[in-house]
Amino acid sequence: MVDELWLEKWFHIFNHSYFEDILPLPRLQVSSSRTQLGSMSCKRKLTWRGITTCDYVIRISNYYDQTERQYQNVLLHEMIHYYISYKGICDTSPHGKVFCQIMHKLNQTYGWEIHVSSKRKAMISATKTNKKRSYLILFTEVDSRGCYLSVVHPHYFGTLVQSLSRIPAVKKYCWYTSSDSYFSDFPAVRTLRGRKISRAEWEKIEGKLKPLDIHSCHAG
Template identity: 30%
Template sequence: MKANIKFVTEKFNVFNRQIFANELPMLPIRIGHARTSLGGLACNKKTNLFGKTQYYNFRMIISDSIDLPQEELEDIIIHEMIHYFIAYKQIQDTSAHGKLFMKMMNDINKRFGRHISVSRRQTASELDTTYTLPPKPRYICITELADGRTGITIAPKTRIFQLWKTMPQLFKTKSCRWFYTTSPYFGRYPTCLKPKIYIVEKEELQKHLQGAVPLKNDGHTISAES
């Protein structure tokens, strides 16, 4: 079956009651069309005066791009609800799929007979369909932060010079590297008109940077590194 608002909302309420003790407030649910990411949890965040990050304004996105068995679609919804639970409770995990996420996922799989996983393996036919989609070029900045985290920024072509200059000035960075890529993985992140960094898992990022073209900036033109 393919995801729709009615199904996702109903299952959210069922799993909230069965698995999460009704501790999760209903949040806006949107049906997306991405093939590279079948589920996602978006939110805003801010840092208070004590340096603690707070998460708010949660939204869930479930893709309708692939016709899935109902149980698999339910597992995707629960996967995103685990992310929601951790963020809503303002709990700091070791990474996006860190120790707490993995513990919750494994506990739920054992207690409720689910098959939730960190990522979903696509079938050959799905991959064939994915690769027939026209590639979209993107200009991305990979930022190594002073605290060891890695972030990405997707820049529109018209803002590259401005963001190239301001990113290192506004954030505590070790390095900022720019790339040109057509990988569909980066379509899950919004294009930034202003300096903004989205924290990612470094190991996951490296897989999708294969084939990306490093860029250089001489102050007048952006070009591929020789």
């Protein structure tokens, strides 16, 4: 797992190997961002010499499971941004000509696999696809109305348990968890509402679910 000591170690190695040791050590932070694998930020101040940059921060997200090599590529990506900003180099865009020249040199000469942001977004999407989501499932059987299935927002579990106990028409309710993709298009509800299903559908689905605990079922 990446931590700040790991970041500092590899920052010094890369600074010496690829950036001529000119980059001062910035603040290095590990984040849990879902939308960015890494980021570089700084502050700009107006002085009598003009605009200067300071307070550089490089953040690397450990939210997604990656190999050490992938984390190193992300760190190098942010160090290129840092180098361009610290040297005061004008580029055509955040991933412009200068950025791409440095990136291609590191990739072609040293065998790295650094990408621009569009490919990083694709990597995030691919990792999200591989990362299974766990759903909190509520099954309810209501007098004269049939069976309903809901994906419940976890923060509202307690509220819904209390609500269920006050509704006489609810003959039975059960709580489950599941990572099955069947539930991917269910909204995460905060109130007692659900998708009506037939008894036959429920019998097919029930085998894919894991009861939440021994008290998860209640029959009225």
